[in-house]
Amino acid sequence: MLKLLKYEFYNMFRNKWIVFYFLFFLILTASLFYFAKEPAKVVSTLLQIVILVVPLISLILGTIFMYDSRNFIELLLSQPIDRKKIYISKYLGTTISLSVGFILGVLIPYLYVLKNPDVKGEHILYFSLIISGAFMTFIFTAFAFFISTFFEDRVKGFGASILLWLYVTLIYDGIILFIIIYFREYPLEKPVLILSMLNPVDIARIFVILKLDMAALLGYTGTIFKQFFDTKLGTMTSLSVMVLWIVIPLITGLVKFSKKIFKQEVKMKKRIFVITMAISFSASGGITQEEIDSNPILKGKMLAKKCSWCHDINKNLVAPPFKVILERYKSVPENTLRKQFFEVIKNGSKGRWKEWMKENLKIKMGRLDSMYMPPQKEYYNDEEINLILDWLFSLKK
Amino acid sequence: MVRVKNLYKRFGKFEVLKGISLELTKGKVTAILGPNGSGKTTLIKSILGLVIPTSGEIYVKGIDVRKSWNYRKFIGYMPQLAVFPENLTVRELINMLADIRKEGFNPNIKEEIVERFKLSEYMEKKIKNLSGGTKQKVSALITFMFDPEIYFLDEPTVGLDPVSSSFLKDLIKKQADRNRLVVLTSHIMSEVEEVADEIVFLLEGSIYITGSVEEIIKNSGEKNLERAIAKLMEKGYHA
Numbered sequence: 001m002l003k004l005l006k007y008e009f010y011n012m013f014r015n016k017w018i019v020f021y022f023l024f025f026l027i028l029t030a031s032l033f034y035f036a037k038e039p040a041k042v043v044s045t046l047l048q049i050v051i052l053v054v055p056l057i058s059l060i061l062g063t064i065f066m067y068d069s070r071n072f073i074e075l076l077l078s079q080p081i082d083r084k085k086i087y088i089s090k091y092l093g094t095t096i097s098l099s100v101g102f103i104l105g106v107l108i109p110y111l112y113v114l115k116n117p118d119v120k121g122e123h124i125l126y127f128s129l130i131i132s133g134a135f136m137t138f139i140f141t142a143f144a145f146f147i148s149t150f151f152e153d154r155v156k157g158f159g160a161s162i163l164l165w166l167y168v169t170l171i172y173d174g175i176i177l178f179i180i181i182y183f184r185e186y187p188l189e190k191p192v193l194i195l196s197m198l199n200p201v202d203i204a205r206i207f208v209i210l211k212l213d214m215a216a217l218l219g220y221t222g223t224i225f226k227q228f229f230d231t232k233l234g235t236m237t238s239l240s241v242m243v244l245w246i247v248i249p250l251i252t253g254l255v256k257f258s259k260k261i262f263k264q265e266v267k268m269k270k271r272i273f274v275i276t277m278a279i280s281f282s283a284s285g286g287i288t289q290e291e292i293d294s295n296p297i298l299k300g301k302m303l304a305k306k307c308s309w310c311h312d313i314n315k316n317l318v319a320p321p322f323k324v325i326l327e328r329y330k331s332v333p334e335n336t337l338r339k340q341f342f343e344v345i346k347n348g349s350k351g352r353w354k355e356w357m358k359e360n361l362k363i364k365m366g367r368l369d370s371m372y373m374p375p376q377k378e379y380y381n382d383e384e385i386n387l388i389l390d391w392l393f394s395l396k397k
Numbered sequence: 398m399v400r401v402k403n404l405y406k407r408f409g410k411f412e413v414l415k416g417i418s419l420e421l422t423k424g425k426v427t428a429i430l431g432p433n434g435s436g437k438t439t440l441i442k443s444i445l446g447l448v449i450p451t452s453g454e455i456y457v458k459g460i461d462v463r464k465s466w467n468y469r470k471f472i473g474y475m476p477q478l479a480v481f482p483e484n485l486t487v488r489e490l491i492n493m494l495a496d497i498r499k500e501g502f503n504p505n506i507k508e509e510i511v512e513r514f515k516l517s518e519y520m521e522k523k524i525k526n527l528s529g530g531t532k533q534k535v536s537a538l539i540t541f542m543f544d545p546e547i548y549f550l551d552e553p554t555v556g557l558d559p560v561s562s563s564f565l566k567d568l569i570k571k572q573a574d575r576n577r578l579v580v581l582t583s584h585i586m587s588e589v590e591e592v593a594d595e596i597v598f599l600l601e602g603s604i605y606i607t608g609s610v611e612e613i614i615k616n617s618g619e620k621n622l623e624r625a626i627a628k629l630m631e632k633g634y635h636a
Binding site (some may be wrong): 003010015069072074076078079081083261262 | 446466467470476478485489497498500
């Protein structure tokens with residue numbers, strides 16, 4: 001398991017997405033510190049962005065990674081490794097890498113600013129921001145993994161991830177707002193508190209806002225929240241609810257994954273099917289069976305498909321092309337040549353083209369001895385050979 | 398070595414395997430044949446535990462595959478389409494799998510295959526930069542380097558050049574001589590005729606015919622396996 005994790009990290013840290021993610025937060029935080037020198041102000045702006053970006057990126061990258069490694073997971077599954085361990089190490093590899101990218105990106109500018117003695121550090125505030133961000137990474141990657149295990153189809157998986165993101169960041173707050181306005185005559189603090197607990201993004205937001213001394217902005221509800229969250233019970237409850245938000249999707253996904261059926265990816269098969277169809281269609285030039293049956297030359301061409309593994313019409317493959325053969329014997333009358341070719345196709349031949357092959361195919365002398373035209377009598381009867389010859393001689397014209 | 402008893406598998410309404418029972422013995426190369434969609438890959442994946450059967454029992458060396466995952470240490474599986482983590486180099490991938498699996502890893506076999514497939518120049522290249530044929534060679538390498546007792550090879554020679562393909566076929570035959578069990582699927586009948594001892598022919602999820610290659614050719618009255626199988630398939634469709 002540790003080994004799996006080790007390689008998961010190894011692969012992750014070479015992934016350009018993680019580097020972009022890190023650079024995004026680095027540049028963002030650095031520019032925020034450049035404009036607003038005070039850490040408290042930076043945190044309040046950063047919080048709004050973190051709350052939107054971290055769930056979105058965790059969901060999308062989690063889904064991408066899971067779908068992209070489908071085939072590799074299949075390879076690992078055929079090795080003597082427990083399925084659960086594969087899932088967990090993939091999860092830890094993704095979440096830890098994403099968290100490290102986020103934390104370093106946010107932390108480095110802060111530590112740099114702290115070098116200036118005039119700036120007052122806001123360690124607790126900054127710490128709670130980092131904790132919230134890390135928690136959200138773990139929560140939403142767990143959701144992403146659950147979603148991509150659940151949906152076989154990549155497009156559906158992405159759709160579900162985006163919907164979930166819209167729901168937790170926008171729609172859910174809309175619903176709460178609606179409830180507050182609609183029931184404003186009633187004491188709402190406790191229901192709203194409970195409702196907020198049901199959305200991981202809200203918990204993270206409240207968790208940081210209350211440390212910001214901006215609770216007053218939230219009015220009476222804010223005071224109630226502060227009373228609750230400032231107690232040990234409050235902190236413990238919000239932390240354990242966040243842990244639950246990780247554990248529930250993670251375990252559900254894990255159970256689903258242990259029972260999952262790994263078929264060949266459907267799309268891949270379809271694509272191959274289309275390609276094969278296209279090839280066989282173009283090879284036959286889109287001709288129907290009836291046309292082939294009624295035209296002996298076409299029939300010969302179809303039969304000669306096996307010949308085309310070694311003989312092209314014009315190009316040098318591993319045997320002389322048909323046109324070259326015809327050119328070489330052009331002075332021989334067709335009837336004599338026909339008998340000779342018939343014999344060669346039926347019983348094979350060796351040595352006639354040695355010099356030509358040496359010159360044109362750049363084959364070494366030693367290997368030339370092992371190359372010859374094998375007898376085809378096992379594959380074609382006399383009538384079929386004649387059809388092939390009809391087609392072959394038609395190339396002359 | 399491998400025993401399958403009354404295996405059924407249903408994907409939704411579609412019944413892919415309809416009561417398959419078979420016993421695979423070591424020292425032989427068994428080819429599972431059948432038209433597209435006859436259940437070949439599903440059968441192999443069920444034995445590997447990648448597909449969970451609707452009902453039926455599978456034992457690998459006496460171990461019930463539903464109750465354990467450890468039996469896979471006896472098995473080497475080469476999938477139809479090999480896909481590996483793209484950012485690793487070939488050497489890293491090999492070291493990683495050797496590190497994770499350990500059991501049976503044989504550096505001598507590895508070296509031999511690397512040499513015969515001429516893979517040494519690709520060892521430091523990233524997997525995403527490899528051609529399809531080279532990926533297939535890497536896939537063969539990581540299947541054979543653990544020297545397993547049981548091989549499952551899903552269309553092993555697809556995409557290989559003639560030299561590599563004949564080396565791989567020799568390697569397959571050698572495993573049977575070393576008393577290993579080899580199971581393969583292929584659509585190239587001349588290749589099957591060359592390497593396989595036994596044939597299991599699937600048609601619409603059931604075993605249509607099984608027997609040795611010679612028996613099947615002899616009973617059909619045809620000249621070679623390709624013709625014999627073509628005849629069987631025609632009969633199967635008209636029956």
